[in-house]
Amino acid sequence: xxxxxxxxxxxxxxxxxxxxxxxxxxxxxxxxxxxxxxxxxxxxxxxxxxxxxxxxxxxxxxxxxxxxxxxxxxxxxxxxxxxxxxxxxxxxxxxxxxxxxxxxxxxxxxxxxxxxxxxxxxxxxxxxxxxxxxxxxxx
Numbered sequence: 571x572x573x574x575x576x577x578x579x580x581x582x583x584x585x586x587x588x589x590x591x592x593x594x595x596x597x598x599x600x601x602x603x604x605x606x607x608x609x610x611x612x613x614x615x616x617x618x619x620x621x622x623x624x625x626x627x628x629x630x631x632x633x634x635x636x637x638x639x640x641x642x643x644x645x646x647x648x649x650x651x652x653x654x655x656x657x658x659x660x661x662x663x664x665x666x667x668x669x670x671x672x673x674x675x676x677x678x679x680x681x682x683x684x685x686x687x688x689x690x691x692x693x694x695x696x697x698x699x700x701x702x703x704x705x706x707x708x709x
Contacts, residue, residue, distance in 0.1 A: 580638055597630050623695065628681055635672050656682060657681045
């Protein structure tokens with residue numbers, strides 16, 4: 571699984587006075603798509619956190635290409651771009667529902683920490699998660 575597709579229908583509260591999606595919502599959509607990606611990979615956030623591992627966001631960026639409006643559906647394609655055992659980065663591309671127009675693209679960077687906010691060597695603490703990430707990283 572190099573990519574996943576997550577569908578999102580734009581809600582009214584996500585728009586501004588012009589009924590165009592406010593720029594801050596794209597980062598929220600990335601989070602929704604990231605949760606979906608990990609669930610499909612076999613490691614939902616709840617399971618990872620139950621093992622004492624947290625995954626904070628270190629970086630987030632988004633480049634906006636075309637406006638999205640209230641009521642439209644978007645297709646968010648996510649892929650694991652890099653992984654080194656401590657940090658990883660996901661890429662996101664937000665398309666029209668039919669995939670013909672790119673609305674936005676971006677990335678989020680993350681690391682693995684324990685509940686005391688100390689870095690976790692995921693290969694030692696959770697080798698199954700490590701192997702899963704190794705299998706999914708884009709080659």
